[in-house]
Amino acid sequence: MNADVQDCIVLLGDSLTQGGWEPHGFAQRLSFVYARKLDVINRGLSGYNTEWAIPVFEQFFAKCKAQETLPKVQLMTIWFGANDSCIKPSPQHVPLPAFAANLSKLVNFVKSPDSVYYSPTTRVVLITPPPVNTRHRGAQLAARDPPQDLDRKFDVTREYAEAVKEVGRKEGVPVVDIWTSIWEATGKVEEDLTKYLKDGLHLNADGYTFVYDDLNNTIKESYPEIHYEALEFVFPYWGEVANSPDPLKALTRRDIFTGEYRV
Template identity: 30%
Template sequence: MTAPYPQVVLFGDSLFQFASDLKGGFSFEAALQTYCSRRYDVVNRGFSGYNTSQALKILPQLFPALRPSGPKLEYLIVLLGANDAAVTVPVDCQHVDMDKYRANLKTIITHPNITAHKPKILLVTPPPLDEIRVAELDLANGHPHVLRHAKVSAAYSQTAREVAAEVPGTVAVDLYQEIMDYAITKTPGFDSSSGLLGDPTTGKRGYLEHLLPDGLHMSGEAYRVFFDAVVPHIKPQDPKQPQAGWTFPEWRKAPWLES
């Protein structure tokens, strides 16, 4: 009996939960499933609002112990940290301090329920934050101060890079830099030596306004940038052998045709 399809699992917060949405004519999850068609199932385990502590808490339920009859985790793509980087507030606090964030990420990607599958792990840095836009919305919604800061988010992204470098076999996908570089190339006249796009000290949102409409969540265009950064790390189809890796054979070669 053929085993279940191997899986590519997206594990994270709203940036993965919303990856299934069609935005500007593009859906990250649909594009990835198309890329993986007949080879892997793409499974979305994105949880809006979750930080790394919450994600770690539910990990054993999402990734049970390896079973012979269960699907193999071929790729694990982890994107967490945007909520950990939120400021500390008295109620509904999402913040996780930097040291705990680092420890949580390491525990997630080295958890026995994960490593038993021997997957390829892609650890994604949280994207940039457009603090200028976030501030507009936070203050308009009655918050006494801004709930997220661009420089703090950048520091959490750096921590994710360091964790990827510290855990053998882990691949860093630098979504922060990919989006920031893309935004800078589309912001005429912006001098990156002056600071960050989206930081109040520069006073310039630039092209981030098209990539992060609410300052935090990604547009379809940003998800395209993300997709282009991820797919080189997932084993591509061989143009000379397009059926290599298929779980079930091409229809002309299906054994039941002979009966």
């Protein structure tokens, strides 16, 4: 693959992250605005919870020594809770204290200098799960063959969203609070979640707009140096090459933060 030319953003999460590749999803929109600046790597795994995310993280995230010869992760979003908050006896259920501990563990994998995955360049953002439309979800599960019981509760998912915010405070990591943004956008009416959730659980394009906009604002506030508007292209605007007395030199890869040549 490509050598140390373009760093990346990693999106770690469940189906809400995996589905970020849909048209107007947050991965698609990030890829578009970060083109030629940072690559977007999607590690969204449909159905996964934080318990399963830990061994996955331990395999996909490079250890300190290996990081030296790989593109750096400049930003990582961690977005779980939609499955952890499944109610028993769902095999996806993770008890609330374990969920919070797992999130802290994921954060500290990259932020703790004692971790073998310590990555001082990686800025972390946590994202809360969206509210659940239990009527919509319940109707969909009841219509399956055989019919299934409702597997999520509105107030339980809210507790998991609260736990994400608490982990953010404890670990000093910014939180994109999609739960609240979407809930308030409905005027706090569960039935009106159909505007943003296509099946009571997964976001539609309008739902993803909250994720993209809120994440964009969080980057601007907490990590302004990697907001896409603050970054330079690795390889310059074509007009600069065309007008350069030395096009080959103009085509030298650049530092996205300073615009200086990297040789």
